[in-house]
Amino acid sequence: GIPPTLNSINVIGLVSLPGMMTGQILGGGPPAVAAKYQMMIMFLISGCGVCSMLCMLLLASRSMFDARSRLRAESLTKRTTKQKDLVLWLLGLAWSFLQGSWRVLTNAPSPAPPADMRANTQINASKEEMLPLLLTRNPRASWSLTPTDKSRADPFFTAEGLSHAFDGRLLWHNLSFTLGRGGTLAVTGPNGCGKSTLLRVLADLQESLCGHVELQGTRSSSTVATQWRSQVLYLQQSHKLGLPGTPRKFLAKLNSLRINKDSTRRDPVAVAQDWGMEAALWDREWNTLSGGQVQHLHMAIALTSGAQVLLLDEPTSACDPVAVARLEKSLADSPATKILITHDEEQAARLTEGGRGQRLVFRWVGDGEP
Structure with a gap:
């Protein structure tokens, strides 16, 4: 009676199922029990796979971001290895493994690390260990500040003793300034001297070697990162954003995050219309808009965000003179404190x-210019 039974099972497709279910059925177990057992096995396998994937994502995110959700750019490298180079790398890895195994078996001493590895170890040291090493050479760039009496009497946004290094060399050191509520700081200087990096440090998107930033007497390190960045808003150069979708969808996403929900804000669409930007622009793809149109929409969103400090990286670089005048007037009328990067000396002036703001000027020092 066994062959007819097996044939009938094969007809309904049970014998073709893999694993323990087939074994249980062939052993005389009920198909329903075998199916439940197989489902449990598949569920456990899937659960283990999901848990492994989540653990990998957690480890990857912890290596890419620090405790304040700042990106560790040094942890990301662009993949440029071709298949041939990958094979050679695997062969080299195997050879290194064989050499290491041979040294372990013969108790041979390990070779000293190469000079570039020692250099990398020095660069990857802690901030406290790096700063004395970096200070052995002068910074590549100097900075000068023209403060105003108003900012000193009514401190609202303060940076104290900030320093930044790049490529193993101190870029600028001990940078400090104080802005009053609604004040303006115009930042000028050559390309590559760390102006955009300064804004990222102020927004708590990048760590400084030393120093601190305060808003109304509270340090950024003592504030929840998301709360700080909702009050200190950073708008990077528009041509580097590459946003997908349309401005209206982007605005809807921002509103869904409920950032600064208690603040009284104007509609950015209405603000942009005051500048001559048609409402239809908000329904076009970002990549179909001109540079000037993108900057107008970004500025409308920033000025109506409810942030207390605006960090603007060349916000009018793609605008014509008439549009620049409109945006400058809106900036002057905004109650927010503004820090703005510009390459236009006349705009900075x-x-x-009239004592409305301050000038922060970077200059290369000696052989500092790349």
Whole structure:
């Protein structure tokens, strides 16, 4: 009676199922029990796979971001290895493994690390260990500040003793300034001297070697990162954003995050219309808009965000003179404290004339220019 039974099972497709279910059925177990057992096995396998994937994502995110959700750019490398190079790398790895195994078996001493590895170990040291080493040479860039009496009397946003290094060399050191509520700081200087990096440090998106930043007497390190970044808003150069979708969808996403929900804000679409930007622009893809249109929409969103400090990286670089004048007037009328990077010396003078703001100027020192 066994062959007819097996044939009938094969007809309904049970014998073709893999694993323990087939074994249980062939052993005389009920198909329903075998199916439940197989489902449990598959569930456990799937659960282990999901848990492994989540653990890998957690480890990857912990290596890519620090405790304040700042990106560790040094942990990301662009993949440029070709298949041929990958094979050679695997062969080299295997050879190194064989050499190491031979040294372990013969008790041979390990060779000293190469000079570039020692250098990397020095660079990857802690901030406290790096700073004395970096200070043995002068910074590559100097900075000068023209403060105003108002900012000193009514401190609102303060940076104290900030330093930044790049490529194993101190870029600028001990940078400090104080801004009053609604004040303006115009930042100028050559390319590559760390102006954009300064804004990222102020927004708590990048760590400084030393020093601290305060908003109304509270340090960024003592504030929840998301709360700090909702009050200190960083707008990077528009051509580097590459946002997907449309401005209206982007605005809806921002509103869904409920950032600064208690603040009274104007509609950014209405603000942009005051500047001559048609409402239809908000329904076009970002990549179909001109540079000036993108900057207008970004500025409208920033000025209506409810942030107390605006960090603006060349916000009018793609605008014509008439549009620049409109945006400068809106910036002057905004109650927020503004820190703005510009390569236009005349614009920096306009934004800070009459004691309304300060100038922070970077310059290369000696052989510091790349």
